[in-house]
Amino acid sequence: MGPRRWIESWPVLRQFTDGDRTGRGAAAKSRVSESLTPRTSGADKVVKSICPYCAVGCAQNVYVKDGEVTHIEGDPDSPVSRGRLCPKGSASLQLTTGPAREDRVLYRRPYGTEWESLDLDTAMDMIADRVLDAREHGWQSEVDGLVTNRTLGFAHLGGATLDNEENYLLKKLYTALGAVQIENQARI
Missing domain, CATH: 2.20.25.90 (ADC-like domains)
Structure with missing residues (x-):
């Protein structure tokens, strides 16, 4: 590459000679940048x-x-x-x-002293079984002659990282299950 061609390849010179005064168009491109592909181009x-x-x-x-x-x-x-x-x-x-991502649950049985590793499906089944059991054993159809159709067998405390839509859906879920003690960390 001769000296003249080398000077003409300078981005600042191209910025003023090509009419690209902001330097965001052709003046900012090089042979290397023209051959690059976006990281996201291979996504399905x-x-x-x-x-x-x-x-x-x-x-x-x-x-x-x-x-x-x-x-x-x-x-x-x-x-x-x-x-x-x-x-x-x-x-x-x-x-x-990430390599630090957990895909298993640590569980300690009641009165146990050691943690054991469970897969997520087993943990979710255990949670569902316990919610249904607590609902069944704590169900109150009526209190003092008034129809309540509720359970005091479990409660829910939501986190501040949830958005309004997630909190709305959780409130609907727990209300449908009969829970009345539903609160969010952001209000406490």
Whole structure:
């Protein structure tokens, strides 16, 4: 490459000679940048999601290839975050693919001293069985002659990381199960 061609390849010179005064078009491109492909170009599909870290509800685009999450970025269509994510939201890919991700549950039996590892399906079945058992044993059809149709056998305390829609659905679920003690951490 001769000296003249080398000088003409400078982005600043191209910025002024090509009419790209802001330097965001052709002036910012190079042979290397022209050969790059986006990290998300190989994805089979994009799934819309919400960042799980706080109650702001920043929208995310989750890129999936062969059933595996490959990349997560902010959703530019979101009126809440407009495509931006905080450092924690930007690192949320680690929640799904990171080596520290837990896919088993530690369980200690009543009066036990040791923890044992259970798979998620077994743990979910145990929770469902206990909820139904507590509902059945704590059911009150009426109290002092008034129809109540409720259970005092379990309660729910929600977390502040849930958005309004999740809290709404949880309230509906626990109300349908007959629970009356439903509260959220954000109100306490």
